Amino acid sequence: DARVTQTPRDKVTEMGQEVTMRCQPILGHNTVFWYRQTMMQGLELLAYFRNRAPLDDSGMPKDRFSAEMPDATLATLKIQPSEPRDSAVYFCASSGDVNTQYFGPGTRLTVL
Amino acid sequence: AQSVTQLDSHVSVSEGTPVLLRCNYSSSYSPSLFWYVQHPNKGLQLLLKYTSAATLVKGINGFEAEFKKSETSFHLTKPSAHMSDAAEYFCVVSDRGSGNTGKLIFGQGTTLQVKP
Numbered sequence: 001d002a003r004v005t006q007t008p009r010d011k012v013t014e015m016g017q018e019v020t021m022r023c024q025p026i027l028g029h030n031t032v033f034w035y036r037q038t039m040m041q042g043l044e045l046l047a048y049f050r051n052r053a054p055l056d057d058s059g060m061p062k063d064r065f066s067a068e069m070p071d072a073t074l075a076t077l078k079i080q081p082s083e084p085r086d087s088a089v090y091f092c093a094s095s096g097d098v099n100t101q102y103f104g105p106g107t108r109l110t111v112l
Numbered sequence: 113a114q115s116v117t118q119l120d121s122h123v124s125v126s127e128g129t130p131v132l133l134r135c136n137y138s139s140s141y142s143p144s145l146f147w148y149v150q151h152p153n154k155g156l157q158l159l160l161k162y163t164s165a166a167t168l169v170k171g172i173n174g175f176e177a178e179f180k181k182s183e184t185s186f187h188l189t190k191p192s193a194h195m196s197d198a199a200e201y202f203c204v205v206s207d208r209g210s211g212n213t214g215k216l217i218f219g220q221g222t223t224l225q226v227k228p
Binding site: 031033042043045048050056091093095099100101102103104105106108 | 144146148153154155156157158161163202206214215216218220221
């Protein structure tokens, strides 16, 4: 049963610290999406990659967020420095066809 | 531009009674439509998808949805609710414009409450 995995599942950190979230897409999927979910804003698309190349990162605060795909099995989302307003659940999703996305379990980030 | 509207933010049913979650869409293209479910503190799970094949789509856990082009609707139904169906449900359309990016456009969600 192929699944998207994300680590860590929970992260508590202090304001100003660097946070790195990792995602392993389903093997063979060539498109990876990063989302953020909060009560106030709902689900927001932050960035996505196809064949490891960034296609759109317009949803990310550029000054503190960065997303990369070092290889086909790993996507990372980094926040530096973190702020309390970054507290949210961050989801990764992968897609093997152009339409259907499969979501990971999420990383719950709390910035104190 | 594509969009989805979930007509109810909250639906409450009794266990064993039918479920109806309503969704209308707007799309300039032949749409791909999805329903996702999110249980508390969990990720989003794909329930079912419509991609221009049969208009009645069957999904997991007894859910189904019917694509009605004339009504621009994609309502989710289940004949008999179970306590474990209590969750947040999202109606989603795939962004087919601008080169078919694969980006998803989410509705605001419907919270399904199931009473014993």
